[in-house]
Amino acid sequence: MAHTGFAALIGRPNVGKSTLMNALVGTKVAIVSDKPQTTRHRIAGVMHRPDAQIVFLDTPGVHRPHHRLGEHLARVTAGALDGVDIAILVVEATSPAPGPGDRRAAQMVAGAGCPAFLVLNKIDAGGRGSLPAYAALLPALAGVFAVSATTGEGLPDLAEALVAAMPEGPLYFPEDAVTDRPDEFLMAELVREQIFIQTHDEVPHAVHVAVEDVAERPNGMVYIAATIYVERESQKGIVIGRDGGMLRSVGAQARAQMTRIFGSPIYLDLRVKVKEGWRDRPGSLQSLGYRVEQ
Secondary structure (H helix, E strand, C coil), X not given: CEEEEEEEEECCCCCCHHHHHHHHHXXXXXXXXXCCCCCCCCEEEEEEECCEEEEEEECCCCCCCCCHHHHHHHHHHHHHCCCCCEEEEEEEXXXXXXXXXXXXXXXXXXXXXXXXXXXXXXXXXXXXXXXXXXHCCCCCCXXXXXXXXXXXXXXXXXXXXXXXXXXXXXXXXXXXXXXXXXXXXXXXXXXXXXXXXXXXXXXXXXXXXXXXXXXXXXXXXXXXXXXXXXXXXXXXXXXXXXXXXXXXXXXXXXXXXXXXXHCCCEEEEEEEEECCCHHHCHHHHHHCCCCCCC
C-alpha cells in the first residue's frame, strides 16, 4: 500500500499556490501570473512517487467577492477543503506580516478538521523573518516549511513530510495522469494566461476563454478553435490590439506552450466576442461553465 490522499492549497491571491503545485507535480497543470484571481477553478495536480500519490487541489485566492464570479470563486475554495487529508496554508515571504486575506485563509484551514501545514513561499525573493507571525495564525501545525516554488529550495523536505502525513490507501489516479482536467481545459487556460500576462488593468479579469473545437489534421497538426469572451467593446479592442497585434502575440505564446506540453504542432484559431457583464449575470456565468447559486 502507498501513502495516498488529497491536500488542498489555501491562501490569499498571489502567494504562489499554482506555481507551488506545478513544482510539486513536476509539470505545468495550472496557469500562473502576477495578477490576482488567475485561478478560477479547483484544479487537481497529481504527484507520483514509488511509495506515494498526493493529489494537490489548487484553489482561487481567498478574497472578498465583488461580483457573482467572485462568489463562485469563494465557493470553489471552501468546497476544496471538504474531505481532504491535509490543508496547506500558503503565505509569502515578501510580505512582512499577515494581512486580512491571510487571516481569512488561516480560519478556513483551521476549520477543515484535518492536519494543517504552513508553507512560507517565495523565500528566494524575501526573508524568513515573518514565519513566526504566520505560524501564530494557526493553533496547531503538523509542519512548517520555508520554500521557493520557483527555485525548488525546500520542496523535497516539504514533499517528504506531506507523504509521511498521508494515510495508506489505494491510488486515486493512473500513473500517467497528472490532473483531473481534460486537455481542452488547459488549452483554454493557456490562452487566458497570456491575456493576463500581456494585457493590463481590468481586461484580464473580464476574460473567459472557451475551446470549441479540437481536431487532428492528416499532417499531424492539431487544430484548436477558441473564443475569448470579454465584457465590453473597449476590452475587445484591447485584446485584439492595433492591426490584430495583441491577439497574434497572445496566440503565438499560447501556441508555443501548447506545442511544448502536448508534443504536437498547433494551429490556434482565436476569436474575440463580447458578452456584456458576464461576471455578474447568472445566465452568462452558467453558459460559460461556472456554478451559480440563485
